[in-house]
Amino acid sequence: MTTEAVAGATARTLARRRRRRAAARFVRRYRTRRAGVVGLATLALFVLLALTAPLTVGSDVASVTGAPGRPLQGPSGAFPLGTDRFGRDLLGLLVWGSRISLLVGLLAAVLSVAIGAVVGITAGHFKGAFATVMMRITDWFLVMPTLVLAIALATVMSRSLGTVILAIGVTSWPTTARLVRAQTLAVESRPYIERAKALGGGHWHIMTRHVLPNVLPLILAQTTLMVSSSILAEATLAFLGLGDPTVVSWGGLLQDARETGAVSSGDWWYLAPPGIAVAGVALAFTLCGRAVESVLNTRLGVAR
Template sequence: MSTPVDPNSEKHHRTEPAIDGSPPVTAVSARRLARRRRGEALRRFARDYARNRAGIFGLASLLTIGLLALTAPLFIDQAHLTITGAPGESYQPPSWQYPLGTDNFGRSVLDLVIWGARVSLTVGLLATFVSVTLGTLVGVTAGHFGSSGGLGGRIVSTVLMRITDWFLVLPTLVLAVALAAVLPRGTGTIIIAIGLTVWPPTARLVRAQTLAVEARPYVERARALGGGHAHVMGWHVLPNVMPVVLAQTTLLVATSIIAESTLAFLGMGDPTTISWGGILEAARTAGAISAGIWWYMIPPGLAIAVVALSFTLCGRAVESVINPRLRGQS
């Protein structure tokens, strides 16, 4: 007597005709089906994102600036960026030879801005990575143990959130300046100072999303079948909060770049590296503001504004694609 076959069982296989006329083949495995679904989700995400004109503009701007930053060593002589190797005269106005003029040492401001994008973008991306990683870890841990960890878990969740609230009430810029002043001066210090100060909003956002995910039936089933804390957080909670983390990441990059420029403008950055904030700080120190040398101050400021706006537009576009409530509003 044959046993009935459950059509929803993973062991059940159905046949599909091949496109090229060859004999039918067995249906795809569970892993291949999962990869197919992920591919369809990515294509659907790209299609929905492409409908957002502001997001496309922001992405195109970022790709252009990123390409210029990556290829800068191919068309910029690093010797011309040094004080002793500058080929031009000081404070030359914009011309065909120097489209954005020269600084007080005779260096091309256009070359400085393009080269400074390398440091500013690197610091912004790495600081965002530190911030998002820390915020996601704290948010997922606090949300998970706060909802299913018993008395001890609730204590852990409360302690983590009180630490988060403490960082929230502190002025971010003041705390970053204090950290940059205490630690050795350098690009790594700027990354750590920014990453350790802008993570609390991510932690609170991820915690709220974690609490929503923890209340879903499949998480309760996984917990009832013996899934531990690491299994639930790693296999069920984290994949479902990643869309929110992605949207938050695109928004935090702009904040990190502005913070890096601010710290460099205040003299907390590495004086041996060229960044947009460092260019502004050098222009202020050289007296370009009082002398009316506008071509020394405006280009790096516009670069900061364009990159920050582009990341913000990309973040809003990603958020509108992920959140169905926001679709059609951008």
């Protein structure tokens, strides 16, 4: 084995050790955040329910034909959360709907943060006229109400899960872009960036090898925070009748309850459980995001 190969293997080994130590340090610090641990446990419960839904409630729970109960039946031993207007078990629908709500929230958040990260890094790196144009576009999206833009997109496009994910993702990225741009400017002001440029490092090398690793903690924290907003946005679009009518989601259940008149008729079991589920998951993601942010941000972690 040549000297270069030995040096490369040693460098890779050291890099793996540093990553393992960093991961262990992150876990130790995260465990000291009680709110973050509670949020993570809550998320684990919801994810477990979503993954095991085909086994626990079955895929036929959403079928309107052959519903097992009477329409709008109150909570009982057979139906702990009652039935909907078709006689379907609301507990089963709640469990099955968690699959769609969590999936849409996660994918929309990833899309939003990805757009924001690309815009923020490129605007912070290239500066000049390009950065000015990108930031003015970002400002335009920032001052426009996100929900209004999402409703407009969901209205003109076909009603599907892809439309909902796209509508939420392409309208909620400006905050991430501004945060990432500020962090990129701070990173590129450091001396080792000047040394990398002097040694011949190109734009792609600087952005991917030096800037991106330094803004990844911010991107990760922003992703966990964006998931809760995306779940709330999906529930709002479904509640307004702009979701996919062929799938069951928590927002869709709320929209069905509104159409049925659950509020005026006092059918609380139809309205409360999906609303509590949306609020619970959003709160859990927020707690996890705040905990991740405090762990990754050393100064904030010391302050807390």
